[in-house]
Amino acid sequence: MFWNKDKIPNLKLEEEDQDLFKIDEEEIEEAVLEEISQEKSKLEEVEEIELEKKEQLPGLHTENNIKKMNKILNLAMIIVIIFSTLIITDVILVSRIGKGPYFALKTKTYNDGGTKVYYGLGYKVIKYDQKDGRKDIVLGNWQLKYDTTPIKTTILDLALDFNNNLEEALSIYMNHYLKVSGKIEKIEKDQITLIYKDEEKKYMTRLICNILNNSSRYHENDSIELVGTLYNYTKENHLKLYMKNCYIKK
Numbered sequence: 001m002f003w004n005k006d007k008i009p010n011l012k013l014e015e016e017d018q019d020l021f022k023i024d025e026e027e028i029e030e031a032v033l034e035e036i037s038q039e040k041s042k043l044e045e046v047e048e049i050e051l052e053k054k055e056q057l058p059g060l061h062t063e064n065n066i067k068k069m070n071k072i073l074n075l076a077m078i079i080v081i082i083f084s085t086l087i088i089t090d091v092i093l094v095s096r097i098g099k100g101p102y103f104a105l106k107t108k109t110y111n112d113g114g115t116k117v118y119y120g121l122g123y124k125v126i127k128y129d130q131k132d133g134r135k136d137i138v139l140g141n142w143q144l145k146y147d148t149t150p151i152k153t154t155i156l157d158l159a160l161d162f163n164n165n166l167e168e169a170l171s172i173y174m175n176h177y178l179k180v181s182g183k184i185e186k187i188e189k190d191q192i193t194l195i196y197k198d199e200e201k202k203y204m205t206r207l208i209c210n211i212l213n214n215s216s217r218y219h220e221n222d223s224i225e226l227v228g229t230l231y232n233y234t235k236e237n238h239l240k241l242y243m244k245n246c247y248i249k250k
Contacts, residue, residue: 083121086103086121087103087120087121087122087123089102089103090102090103090104090120090123090125091123091139094125094137094139095139098136098137100125101118101120101125103120104118104119104120104123104124104125105118105119105120106118107119110146112129112130112131112133112148113129113130113131113133114129115127115128115129115130115134115146116129117146119142122141122142123139123140123141123142124139124140124141124142124143124144125137125138125139126138126140126144126146128148128177130148132213132247133148133227133247134148134150134177134227134229134245135212135245136177136228136229136244136245138175147177148177149177150177150178150179150227151172151173151176151177151178151179152178152179153173153178153179153180153181154180154181154182155180155181155182155183155194155195155196155205155207156182156196158173158180158196158205158207158241159196159203159204159205159239160203161173162205162233162235162239162241163202163203163205163239166235170233173230174230174231174233175229175230175231176229176230177227177228177229178227178228178229178230178243179225179226179227179249180194180207180225180226180227180228180243181223181224181225181226182194182195182196182207182223182224182226183195183221183222183223183224184218184219184220184221184222184223184224185206185220186220187215187218187219187220189215190210190211190215191208191209191210191211192208192209192211192215192218192224192226192246192248193206193207193208193209194206194207194209194224194226195207201238203239204238204239205238205239205240205241206238206239206240206241207226207240207241207242207243208240208241208242208243209226209228209242209243209244209246210243210244210245210246211246211247211248212245212246212247213247213248215248218248224248224249225248225249226243226246226247226248226249227246227247227249228243228244228245228246228247229243229244229245230242230243231243231244
């Protein structure tokens with residue numbers, strides 16, 4: 001058997017080339033695997049970021065809801081303060097000054113001369129304007145009733161009640177529509193004073209009224225009946241009661 005020496009180097013070269021091809025394939029495979037690994041890492045990072053965002057969303061929604069709730073509560077508080085101020089203003093003007101109401105809705109006018117009924121937020125006002133009758137303003141709750149029947153009494157009863165039990169007398173008579181009978185002590189153009197005087201002057205009482213109708217035919221010591229609203233009193237030397245919008249009943 002004969003060997004061809006010229007072919008031996010070529011054979012070695014081919015084996016070396018094959019080894020080089022094997023090395024290139026391994027490097028390419030490693031590079032591809034590394035690239036895949038990097039891409040996988042990037043995907044994992046993106047997923048983690050998205051997950052963190054999702055976890056933060058409920059907190060953001062809660063914070064936004066709290067802010068919205070605070071705005072609603074603040075607005076409601078402002079509305080309550082405004083309406084409370086309006087109600088208090090109306091109540092003070094009606095009860096102390098006899099003016100208004102300005103923030104209540106008129107719902108009815110009676111055919112008695114012009115009595116008007118108003119409803120506000122939790123309160124009711126009746127402005128009496130009867131012809132030769134009741135002419136005052138009454139404040140109460142929504143159950144307040146139209147009432148033109150006066151409480152009948154005498155100057156003597158008022159003297160005894162106010163001097164013996166002031167608190168009870170105030171609850172019965174003060175700011176109520178009364179019909180009081182008694183004797184005239186003094187009469188002027190637009191004012192009449194009734195008087196009760198005992199011997200010891202212990203129960204001495206004067207009832208002072210402004211008169212809306214004609215009193216020219218009445219004189220001192222005449223017995224009369226007055227209708228009006230009792231609105232004030234003083235008790236210095238003796239008891240003085242004050243009625244307003246009074247009429248002499250014939």
